[in-house]
Amino acid sequence: MIKINMFSHADSVQGQGVGSAYKELIRLLDQHLKETFDVTINQKQPVDLTHYHTINPSFYLNSFSRKRGRKIGYVHFLPETLEGSIKLPWIARKVFYKYVISFYKRMDQIVVVNPIFIDKLTQYGIPREKIKYIPNFVTKDVFYEKTAEQKAELRKAYNIDQDKFVIFGDGQVQQRKGVLDFVKLAEQNPDLQFIWAGGFSFGKITDGYEQLNKVVKNPPKNLIFTGIIPRDQLVDYLNMANLFLLPSFDELFPMSVLEAFSTGTPVMLRDLELYRAVIDGYYESCQDADEMQARIRELINNQARLDELKSFSRTASDRYSEENLTKIWKQFYEEQYEIAKKNNQSRG
Structure with a gap:
């Protein structure tokens, strides 16, 4: 051995x-x-x-x-x-x-x-x-897609409107993750529910800590910062989401995206060279926050495209x-x- x-x-x-x-x-x-x-x-x-x-x-x-x-x-x-x-x-x-x-x-x-x-x-x-x-x-035993009935129960348990379009992101609260763009998008879409899971894993040495901390303490009314949460809750949020959005400016091969794929959640990402090397074709690609805003408004009225993105997520999940x-x-x-x-x- x-x-x-x-x-x-x-x-x-x-x-x-x-x-x-x-x-x-x-x-x-x-x-x-x-x-x-x-x-x-x-x-x-x-x-x-x-x-x-x-x-x-x-x-x-x-x-x-x-x-x-x-x-x-x-x-x-x-x-x-x-x-x-x-x-x-x-x-x-x-x-x-x-x-x-x-x-x-x-x-x-x-x-x-x-x-x-x-x-x-x-x-x-x-x-x-x-x-x-x-x-x-990621393993399907931990990150998996729940049934429509289970998703409805989750929204009830987490006090999230059943009819609300939910956009979810997660990761450390830091400049690199594009959190400020996530906040900007929440401000531009007051009719949608935005949720970010994650916190300041490196405390005050986090780049942009002071500015980000002010936003976390006083977010737009339609944006929830959950802080750092256990993985079983992360699965819940992914299953409640209509769209997973990670507006990072720089990434490697983020676990959060694989977790979203594994739950069959449609994924939107900033167009990065690093992503194109490993998951090209499995997500909605956007150049910047303005394009994200335009695509979000299109997607909330385009169930066919959302279903297609869900299919892409499932395929990517099988690959990895x-x-x-x-x-x-x-x-x-x-x-x-x-x-x-x-x-x-x-x-x-």
């Missing part, structure tokens, strides 16, 4: 996609591959493979131990993708960004959640052959299903084990 240790503090900060992706993978390995892989978490005994999910300094230090076996690094962000997320003094930012790349270079193998990162990482000096693309996924990703991760870890074994024999 192949021994794998996961080093992660991804679930120490609530409301971020890295934590969701980590939990999904651990669950997949536990439910489908526990006969193949012996998985431990944050342990220091000798293993065949060590998979680093977060870049904590303590993990960087322990990566120098021979007990770690072959080291695999999960890349959920690059320095440039942190712009608009956290605000740091320039010197701290420079040091932190350099550390991020140094951590990735310490790894024997890199896994990216979006193929567009491959070229970017090579520009930082990481060999292309050390980089593997494996997409995110737990079943497909189980095969991919099994093959990946077995390949890494064979490389590690070969390297050990060479050293021996």
Whole structure:
């Protein structure tokens, strides 16, 4: 049995996609591959493979131990993708960004959640052959589409008008996520119900915190900020929504979009190169907030298009299903084990 240790503090900060992706993978390995892989978490005994999910300094230090076996690094962000997320003094930012790349270079193998990162990482000096693309996924056991009757009951329980067109978004409240555009759209459409789930996962160092905090405390009457909520409530909101809207300016492969796909919810996104690389054709694409506004007004009177978008979501959900990703991760870890074994024999 192949021994794998996961080093992660991804679930120490609530409301971020890295934590969701980590939990999904651990669950997949536990439910489908526990006969193949012996998985431990944050342990220091000798293993065949060590998979680093977060870049904590303590993990960087322990990566120098021979007990770690072959080291695999999960890349959920690059320095440039942190712009608009956290605000740091320039010197701290420079040091932190350099550390991020140094951590990735310490790894024997890199896994990216979006193929567009491959070229970017090579520009930082990481060999292309050390980089593997494996997409995110969500499980239907947690994120699934409920019946019309169940959706009606949910609206009643959450005190949301049965006839109201609901637009839902989720993610950390930060500039990069386009939250201010979401607020602007709520102001432009007082006849619709807008809901944003998420909060300030990084507190006052969140980029644009002061401005965003004022909006969260005093939103338009038709906009609800739920704060950070558990996943079972997130499923409820997705099922109550007529449209999932994420107006982010920069993303990787957001778990929130996969969760919307998995519940069969129509999806609208800003037109980003990163999206086109992985989910092109499965969502309503808009250039900016003005186009989002125009499309929203069209969609509320176009049930045929909404049904088409629901169909796209279901198709995307099948593509990034737990079943497909189980095969991919099994093959990946077995390949890494064979490389590690070969390297050990060479050293021996």
